[in-house]
Amino acid sequence: MTPASTRGLSGSSSGGGGPSLARKLLRLAAASIRVDGTLIEAACPGRFPLAGVEFGNGTRREHAMATVIRERERIQATPNGLVRDRYADPTMTRAAREKRIAWRLDHLDEWQRDLEDLAHYDPRYAYDVAHEYDHDWTTDPDYGPRAIDLLEFDEDGVQHREDTRPQAIELHMRDTLQDRFGHRVVYQNRYGFVEEIAENLGLLTRQGRPSNTIKPDLMVMPSEEELLGDQDPDRRPRPDDPVPELVLEILSESTAARDLGDKRLLYEALGVHEYLVYDLGDKRRPGSPRELLLYRLEGGIYRQMAPEPKRSSSDPDRHWSDVFGTYIRFLPDVRENAEEFRKLPEGNRPPPRF
Secondary structure: OOOHHHOOOOOOOOOOOOHHHHHHHOOOOOEEEEEOOEEEEEOOOOOOOOOEEEOOOOOEEEOOOOOOOOOEEEEEEOOOOOEEEEEEOHHHOHHHHHHHHHHHHHOHHHHHHHHHOOOOOOOOOOOOOOOOEOOOEEOOOOOOOOOOEEOOEOOOOEEOOOOOHHHHHHHHHHHHHHHHHHHHEEEOOOEEOOHHHHHHHOOEOOOOOEOOEEOOOEEEOOOHHHHHOOOOOOOOOOOOOOOOOEEEEEOOOOOHHHHHOHHHHHHHHHOOOEEEEEEOOOOOOOOOOOEEEEEEEEOOEEEEEOOOOOOOOOOOOEEEEOOOOEEEEOEOOOOOOOHHHHOOOHHHOOOOEO
């Protein structure tokens, strides 16, 4: 997002593009732009805003909202001995992001004005200074507009490699669930709840505002009529709003702790009857197995349900689901062990089937 003080300069963001474009832009070298005698360092114009402006008096104002991409190569060896390049963005490290957060907290009005300039700005949403919001990407997993890409970075500013399996699983599950539940199935939509629940659970933005919107991977609502809800764009969540009967979250490295922590407590407080969590492997922790976890509400508290006993060691785990009214399980794709697919990165291999 282009900061207010640099708005109108050449290289201001104009939207468009996606994760593939972002990866290409990460490889661009930093550029210098001179405007009215003022030197402005920039990189990847149009995707990340300017990092700072050097004024005539020699002072330099650092923009905490800004990010500048300078390529830093990281060499990593994979288990099969291959070497691959990964790129770290020094402005997306934990330390760099904390500096931007501090700036935003000191300049909330200016930060708010920049948010309002976004075409997808939603006045009802609790924007968080801890996240980045640009014209076509964000680091906020709950933000939600469909045209906005979610980019995830580790502590060192390395963008997590794209894993195509979660979306494939979600789409397959959506189709399977719609065969049983019809349009009660909601895929990748935001769900709002009353602020009092967020406050009671300590779900707050870094500036202290209740964070009362989530974006589950998939939900099953009680009925199609309740799913439609009130179409008033100014409508706020109410205590009597319908609660999902079932929620599914597919873990990633950056969301696993939250999905198993704050979100589990939230779904418990909301009264979601069954909460499914799927780990594709190595998501909860290094070496964590591929596993479906099922939590069921009993007496207002979630209890993790053990899978049914296996008839053979090769059988996948299966769980009884009250919402489905049958046993559910994930089956490995038969192509998974084929030679041509074993050569692919794990994130590009055929996903398990629900």
